Amino acid sequence: MSIHSEKTNDIVDPASEKVADDSSVQDLLKKARNEAIKPIFLAKMKVLNDAIADCGMGRYQYELFFSAGFGWFADNIWLQAIAIVMPAIANQHNFPDYSSNIRMATFALYVGLIIGSTFWGMSADVIGRRTAWNATLFLSGIFGVAAGASPNFLTLCALLACIGFGVGGNMPVDGALFLEFLPGSHQYMLTLLSLWWAVGQVVGSLISWIFLAKFSCDTSLVGVQVQPDGSLYQCDNSNNNGWRYSYYTMGALMLVLAILRYFVFPMDESPKFLVSIGRDQEAVDVVHRIAKKNKTTSTLTVEDLRTAALPYLDNDSVYSVPTTKFSTWELIRNSFEHLSGDNITGLFATPRLAWSTSLIIFIYGALGLAYPLFNAFLGSYLAARLTETGSTSIDATYSAYTYQAACGVAGSVVAAVMVQWSRTGRKFSMGFFTIMAGVFLFALTAAKTSVQVNALVSIASFWENAFYGVLYGYAPEVFPTPRRGTGDALASASSRVTGLFAPIIAVYSNAGKTPNGPVYASAGIFIFTGLTMFLLPIETVGTTAL
Template sequence: MCSIISPNYSSNIRMATFALYVGLIVGATFWGMTCDIIGRRTAWNATLFISGIFGIAAGASPNFVTLGAMLACIGFGVGGNLPVDGALFLEFLPGPYQYLLTLLSVWWAIGQVVGSLISWVFLAHFSCDATLIGTIVNDAIYECNKSNNSGWRYSYYTMGALMVILGIVRFFLFPMDESPKFFVSIGRDQDAVDVIHRIAKKNGKTSSLTVQQLADAALPFVEPGAEAPVVKFSTWGLLRNSMEHLSFDNVRGLFATPRLAYSSGLIIFIYGALGLAYPLFNAFLGGYLSARETSVGNTGIDATYSAYTYQAACGVAGSILAAVLVQWSRTGRKFSMAFFTIMSGVFLFALTAAKTSVQVNALISIASFWENAFYGVLYGYAPEVFPTPRRGTGDAFAAAASRVTGLFAPIIAVYSNAGKTPNGPVYASAAIFIFTGLTMLGLPIETVGVTAL
């Protein structure tokens, strides 16, 4: 999203990305805890509206500081929507179909296509000419200002409004039932049973579950002679449960044996490495494309955003391939994931040697295909290798590693020597991808055809 601010390769774009990542971290943490208190459905709807409202506000930003604050608020909404989406999906999805969680990543790629098309339209028609800045035009020094450079504002207005509209559609046309798990946690057993009956009816089935059966299921955990308690957590109890992954016992459970410790540690490292490599290139793709297209003789915004759209569209195919391989791969998920990651790095290295616009577009599109593929497989693989009682803890640590390292991407791009040329961050990203892909081959657990631990 930050790439729509301007096609120029500037430090402002990178620091805007930093602000967005700060919001993503805060949002994921906040909504990950509060969805256990206010409910999954409430958080699921609220985060989309927050993203949309602050997206519109970002377009009206009077200065860069305000824009950074608005981007952080957008990240706050988006960062919460991602984990809540996954939690809702998994809590309603039958076990044999949980591989479909991987397919959710296809919407990320589709969103990139829509965002790039919107940006392309507005930036191509309502942006100043960067090549004329500082020159004399019509007896005045040419500069970019609000009157001739509002394309990025229109882009934010449009995408923010689109999010609000989708939020309304989600709320009224596709109402989501609250999670039965949440209802049970707050003592609303009847509501939980009603939800399960509605889901069964929608699928042409009949459920015989009753509130008494829920109570009977708790009897083995009640001391002899004691009355069955009414399960209803206080607000503090719900908050404490949502922070359960921070407990020492859960953390220790991820490293209980040498093999498990090696597996958990390597998965967390892989998430962290990819969390750095991916934004080093992709978060600044608009600026990179502008610089490379200029170097091969294409100075227009059309060249930049056509390439941006091509790579986003290829990412859709990568996500679909990942969903297929997560369930039906004969080569194994480890090998598939490693191969896709290494290929991402190989094509990014090749990109640095591209001499023509066609080569640039083709190599970026192919790299995007592999990137979406390896992320899709990784998201399906990682939860399977964490022990079931500690799976939430493992997912939390892996996600945290990815977000924290992602914060360093804009800092490296701005202040390191690698960031002084368009190809510098690409070299760094490619090298990390290849190294990380090789480390994936050392993962000790293959999950194809094996029940999760």
């Protein structure tokens, strides 16, 4: 069914003028001004949210929980792939040793993450969510396998940057897309999605533990033992392939997940995104497919969206069209409107929005520095601290790493429960979790035994995954659909930019030369940022995201 794209007198009947005086219409106009979004879009969102709620929480959303989780899984498994195997890579002949620039591999990954999160996040508001959804896992898989075959350190860094470009789009895009298919009553599932982030850390540590324990060289023999050919023992491709096998395995795993996502769990374009660019009929079709998979029915029609838009035609000069029959030129014009910077300026259009957006970007940036200061070098930290306590085996290091990763899973579950409790909500939960992570990291610096080290690292991991779960659910809820990808992209890019400084601090600062130095810095940032979270002006518990 198509409706003329021009605004004509026979479309707007006299009844609509009466409706326009209704208090609910005025309330919506006020909300649209406060949120700096177009009234027509807001009116359609109310209808669309009701339709998605009527579809219920069913098979469609649960399948999407798994396929969206693949992206969060990928994000953390590659962060861990650097942190865990870096000491083994540093042993490779002709690679920088651990005390020098080997940690700049993390810098290379973050360069790719910055470009990827910005590109994929902002493009999601222009060309849609599906392109990034289908491309990111595939790219990280291809370059992950290639990284395992790196002949030298420069090539490895280049390929890690390429992995970062691919995987960088997962956090800003996958969470936003999942949210846009959820009924308002189940938005806590976005926080629970962080469960996959924690699982990625567990799987990454297990894969690395298996291969590094069996296929790593004996550093005590380097330059000492004479080989049968008369050369001195060194770590090379004949005895130090554990890190390569780890990369091969994780890259192949990404390709498997990409195939599952594309063929087994194919997704529709977000109906909210489709409405935001004027493609109402396609949005309606998607809602009906959701209802069908959930074994229910939907009565949503294009006419419902058109009727909801009618009272606001005079208040929206750009979208004076109540329906979705856009010409090619109109679609091109709308695309350029997205590219013009409106999506960015719209995030700061009112004092409340500007304060909220600025705080979110600051929080992402602060945590983006604090988290890798400790976690990006956790493998080497555990090796150093456990050696101090008398545990020197590689199994001791990687078993400790796996324990703390597993505790992060529980943190995600607790976070999903607390964000639904009206007495805590998103802001309090997020701030409390972040402060507690800092407290236990401070306690970690005083640990004297291997049991204390393992216990405190695990507890800190619990709180870290909890606050990240809430944060990555909260931000997409605050940003409205037309600017959600852009807002997530700015926040995620802020996190990646500050993350660049973690390896620089670790390599060049005096604090980075002791195991506890970065931990002190990370703990202090966590506590300060947790207090900042209480200043956020918007609480999203009990509200449905636009």
